[in-house]
Amino acid sequence: AQTATTAAPAAGETEATTAAPAAPAEKKVVGVMIGDMSAQFHAYIMDGMKKEAEKYPDVEFVYVDGKFDPNVQMGQAENFIAEAVDAIVYIPGDAAAAKNLVDKVSTAGIPLIGVNTEVLPEDMDKLTSYAGSVTIESGILLGEAFAKVMGGKANMIELQGFYGHEPQIMRHEGILEAFKSFPDMKILKEDSGEWNRDKAMQKMENIINSDLNGKFDAVICHNDEMAIGAMKALEAAGMLDKVKVAGIDATPEALKYMKEGKIAFTVFQDARGQGAKGIEIAVKVINGETVEKRYTIPYVTVMPEEADKYLALYE
Amino acid sequence: MSEVAVKPNNDLSKSVKAFLTKYSIYFILVLLVAILTFLSPAFLKPVNLINIVRQISLIAIVGFGVTMIIITTGIDLSSGSVIAVAGIVASKFAHPDTYPLAVALILGLGVGLLAGAINGFFVSIVKLPAFIATLGMMLSFRGVGYILSEGHPITNFTKEYDFIGSGYWLGLPLMIYILFGAAVLSYVILRHTKTGKCIYAIGGNQQAAVVSGINVKKNLMFVYSYAGMMSALAGIMLSSRLSSGQPTAGLTYEMDAISSAVIGGTSLSGGIGTIQGTLIGALIIGVLNNGMDLMHINAYYQQVVKGSIIVLAVILDKARNR
Amino acid sequence: MSEVAVKPNNDLSKSVKAFLTKYSIYFILVLLVAILTFLSPAFLKPVNLINIVRQISLIAIVGFGVTMIIITTGIDLSSGSVIAVAGIVASKFAHPDTYPLAVALILGLGVGLLAGAINGFFVSIVKLPAFIATLGMMLSFRGVGYILSEGHPITNFTKEYDFIGSGYWLGLPLMIYILFGAAVLSYVILRHTKTGKCIYAIGGNQQAAVVSGINVKKNLMFVYSYAGMMSALAGIMLSSRLSSGQPTAGLTYEMDAISSAVIGGTSLSGGIGTIQGTLIGALIIGVLNNGMDLMHINAYYQQVVKGSIIVLAVILDKARNR
Amino acid sequence: MEEQYILEMVDISKSFPGVQALKGAGIKVRKGSVHALMGENGAGKSTLMKILGGLQPADSGKIILKGQEVSFSSPSESLKNKISMIHQELTSIPHMTVAENIYLGREPLAGKVFVKDSDQNARATELLQGLGIQIDPKIKMVRLSIAQMQLIEIAKAISYNSEIIIMDEPTSAITEREVEHLYTMIRNLTKKGVAVIYISHKLNEIFNIADEVTVMRDGEYVNTKKIEELTRQDIISMMVGRELTHMFPKVEVEIGEPVLEVKNLTRAGKFNNISFTLHKGEILGLAGLMGAGRTEVMESLFGLVPANSGEVLIKGKPVNIKSASDAKKNGLAFITEDRKLTGLFLPHSVKDNIIAASLDRFVVGGIFMNEKSVNGICEDQKKLLRIKTPTIEQKVKNLSGGNQQKVLLAKWLLTDADIIILDEPTRGIDVGAKSEIHALMGELVKTGKSVIMISSELPEILGMSDRIIVMHEGKLTGEVSRQDATQDVLMSFATGTI
């Protein structure tokens, strides 16, 4: 990858001076690679980014949608390298598949700021900075809080994210990790709601009609969208008083349902905070300021009584 | 001019065979139900059957419009995106204390009609292949959905709007009545109206239809607009069922709707197809999804099984067109 | 009746017109490039052009196989799933210190060949509509991908394997050479071999092909198997490019491949289409995606623009088939 | 028998689901002879030949080729045994070149894989020149007229250098001039010892070219005779199984006032200044050679393709017909020449086909179809035209050609039009059905309707028309009354030699 990619910034500079009249005057550009704009959570990160970005009118921020396809993200990174942007903010759709992308960007000498999702441990060093959490922790928190809510004993259904997506894999691992110390927290059935309220609702309806009916008392979901879907199916079947549902993200809707007692709890991941931090770091980097290697924004378990506090964040 | 053409060898076996081939798709459904009942006792409970019908109602409703389109030798890949756009538009007007229910419904259906008319315009006036026209519109409409919703779900509906997707009447979900209504309407249009005859004629032989004085453009416009409206209806139902109008709603529903139609005997080369077939096709898909869940088949294997059974169903049904 | 309809009668304008219609798709690409160069100075830089070609190499390679399938009046919806399965299989054998590179390549391509042959079997022997057969296999193969990978990405490759997707040779990415090789191979097969003539003949008039003594089944088996292998090649390249064999790889790539073929002038009703057209079609899509990113068009609007331009390109290209 | 048969098909049976197409049928063909195979529509002629061509397997029976029993499981085996075939259905591949079409499946190869295009084109040029066909082998098939395509099919069948060539209705799309040319080609072939099996519904051709005639009826062998031993009437009664007295049953009707006047109708590149008048109760014959532009005139008259200039008057009033529905409103009906391409809805029922041009008449309440009246009227039409079908729900694709043609007629008669345009109404139709259709034309004019009949069969034109107009290369070249018309007069107008 050496020959051409190292040539990229050089080529960029020479061309920039002789560029067409349409070229804007010296405005710095930050490329922002969203993992998947259709994912609710990433949309909230982007909200945080856009809000923060308003503070820097002399920097242009370009948002692109990775569609949860690492190949698309790779292409976008290549486009940004070709364009010789000043920094890239990057939400990986997938850690394993981010390896070459990280290599390319760092070889090209463009600062790369990771947000929300970690890349592989051996690649973390190549990031200029990282603002986010450790994905597996969300699963651990979710599992631990559920154990607490259920008194250490439950028969659960696990609704996972889209199979093969990074957070699905890590959250599942986290949940199992948490349950190691709670041997009576049993998962009766694993299935996927594909991050999606619609799919989760259908899955739950079918499970309710299966022989598992009456045998489970908790539904643990990899995100709030699926938790809401499961909750709606349970509510329609009149089972909500016997079954507890929880997810991750603390979306406004989930918080609202928590207040109504329909969802047990959620795990807050500061989407807007992460997004804002990512933008802030990027601006610092292009202004030559020093930044830390890592800004950890921890997950927080949110119980119903705190719902209002978190709802206020979305105002 | 000889009598060779009509000479049955054995009247009984022939009529049994004719009956079987004519209704083969029903037998596949019955067979599937029988197997699942045997394997999972929970399957045949009324509450589960109601559940299945409610779950398939969306793809079946989309499928009715798509069936008409396929009969005219077309296809519609944009249905899933129309579901999203219509759901979002209706949701925007479904907040409490703003407009009466009718406004949300009319605007939601209206936007579907418009989307369908755009497809129809490209297919009938510009004469593009339906595949590429609706593929382009699949992308464009989805984008419009994101733009209208700014990427976020639209929530907080009136009680009436919520009732569409979650309400019950006489012990049955309202969605089942809507499904039934859409099926009857589509059936009557296709079987008992002049438009229906024109749809079949266009699909059977478009040139002959032109020579026979059938207004091909007008009828194609109707078919695509109607299908757009059916997708919009499904979009409204979905947003109400989920209490949320989402830009990601209905992703890949077009494939399920097309599969329902094709499994139900609609020919992709046009001229052949029925609404009741599509309903059965959707039921086969729904029964499969539900049955595999009830039997706790591993999700990875579910896809393999589903793919294989779709192919198998079509193989078994092939005799019909022989 | 009495109005003037068409009045050319001008030899020069006629031949210009013939030239334009024959190469209309090239002009659309040139037009697009001109517009983008004007709007975004970064566009025409060599490194960006190389980027575009590398980015489209996957869908173009898949598109070459799909083009042949569409020429026979078929379609392949399973390409995306084959990408995943082949990528996973190859990845499994690409760990350092296990097997030589050839093993990963042969097994990866072999699994694609097998998947293609399964499609071919259903289409040519069982005589199912290609749409439904490959739709079923799309689901099944995707499931197989999950089963083989147990839902996790497969990582940690040999240097040689990594080189496929990230290596450079003489200043150009290896992927571009592979694209070029696949294009030439496919072009030669389609244009200059007996098999190619058979493919066009089957698509142009299957009955005619049969009576001319062409073995339709054998040729269809070849076409689907070849397309499966092309998808597998793309799958191997993708897994290497990402250093990771993933069960979710290639989702919806089949639609991009089909779009490339259709934009490039391949007719969904069969008998018409070229490899160079598909390459141009893929370039149009790639140039669009890249250009819109460079021009900083909002991602939501990008979808609307992309959908509209696909439709527009096909409208402009339509003259060709008149 | 003085000479050995090159081919014997003995006791061949074949059934399709619900249809016994062949019951012990057979044919014996001598080397270097033209053997005509005759029979009504659906008698099983094509099926018998498809078995010989390897397209369909026989259920039972024997094929003996040059003394050896053989069986073919695919067309390529049959081709290898030096049997080639011109199929009843045109089998060209539109977007491939003429040369590619001719050498399909046996392209000249380099290294067993690569096609030598220039070789192929050279061979095709040579072949076509040798046969006197002026068509560039490098142009795409889609640019040829139907007649030219049929010539290419003939050339293709000959190019296999076969010992037996089957010609299943080779002249259905070409006119007298090309037919003459075909005769020459066939005579050259038989001189070289090639045997030709010739299927046609045109008795003229049989008497012109055949040495022997085998007749089939209802899937069974009836008889084989030398042509010298036969009269027209003999063949017809063998085919039909009864006497058929009136061949062209011309009904005398009083000709009334003009109902249709066409003035200077022109469409660039297709036809020029076409003017003619049609009267009430008249059958106007429109004759001409292939590509004369007859169909094109009617397409413009019917509003399917706009003309550039000209005037049309119906019952004295100028009309502006821009679509088929305009045409229908003005009392026109158009039975097109290619019933499969522009006439019928093959996958649909007889009933749905019959009502397709008169849907409005069955609509109740603005939108709904009145099924009861549909069924009643379709049953009436079925009886009236004697359409042979078990029920009106039968799919049209399962009917024989003649009955399909009657369904097409029924569709247009139901519109109750006053001016009926019949374009090649009896193409590919057996003598029995043909005379029924002719009788029907008589019935129509008796009730005061008028007919324009395009036909490439001069006997039909001469037998049926009250008046005949002739076209040549897009121009009207002559008009003759029934009394003055002879084959010679018409031919000289049609070839533009007057």
Ligand SMILES: Nc1ncnc2c1ncn2[C@@H]1O[C@H](COP(=O)(O)OP(=O)(O)OP(=O)(O)O)[C@@H](O)[C@H]1O
């Ligand atoms: N593939 C098929 N499936 C079912 N029936 C068939 C098939 N092919 C032919 N038949 C039937 O077999 C009978 C014989 O048909 P065939 O085509 O051999 O007649 P033909 O003598 O060639 O008639 P024509 O003069 O109209 O060409 C007819 O009744 C026809 O409907």
Ligand SMILES: Nc1ncnc2c1ncn2[C@@H]1O[C@H](COP(=O)(O)OP(=O)(O)OP(=O)(O)O)[C@@H](O)[C@H]1O
């Ligand atoms: N839509 C069309 N596209 C291309 N060619 C056509 C079309 N319609 C007719 N032709 C061809 O144009 C030529 C003139 O057509 P036309 O059918 O009017 O001649 P005709 O005198 O009616 O001869 P025929 O005896 O073949 O009916 C014919 O060779 C015909 O095959």
Ligand SMILES: [Mg+2]
């Ligand atoms: Mg025949």
Ligand SMILES: [Mg+2]
């Ligand atoms: Mg004609």
